[in-house]
Amino acid sequence: MATTKLMTADDLWEMGEDARFCELIRGELICMSPASGRHGKIGIRITTLLDLYTSRTKLGDVFGTEAGFMLARDPDTLLAPDAAFVRADRVPPEDDQKGFLELVPNLVVEVLSPSERPGQITTKLLTYLNAGVQIVWLVDAENTSVTIHSAGETPHTLTTDDEIDGGEVLSGFSAPFAAFFERWLRDN
Secondary structure (H helix, E strand, O other): OOOOOOOOHHHHHHOHHHHOOEEEEOOEEEEOOOOOHHHHHHHHHHHHHHHHHHHHHOOEEEEOOOOOEEEEOOOOEEEOOOEEEEEHHHOOOHHHHOOOEOOOOOEEEEEOOOOOOHHHHHHHHHHHHHHOOOEEEEEEOOOOEEEEEEOOOOOEEEEOOOEEEEOOOEEEEEEEHHHHOHHHHHHO
16 A cells, blocks of 8 residues: 655655645645635735734734644644734744744635635634634625634624624724625626
């Protein structure tokens, strides 16, 4: 029986640009195509809204789409969510942020791509929650909705008529969910 050699985060780092759109789940290399323009625009809107709020409140730091988070070792799991929030008391010093971040974010945002299969999405969601991420926002650009997952709670879905908040993780954060899609909704 053939076995596949598991990769490590160090292997991924050494790949440089060849690993630009790759992640690791339990040592298995998962590569994807670059995101669509719409996906990128929604991701940057969410990141900007979160960053503006956390910069003002000093609750923590927001990381954008290309920041890799080491969620587990041996075998390595390294994911790069579209946006991530880490509470201030857990943010590593700037000098420790030169490589992959060796910590579990408090909140992650994934903007779903039409090319992602349901099994991939479920695997990623469970990986985040099992690693200790407190809140996962799965943003469905096609249906302009977000499903909010928290460990031990029933997921709930919001649409553009709803207000989204950060719960206990991002205390005080609240925004119309439509702001994530603002320009797209206005133009269509």
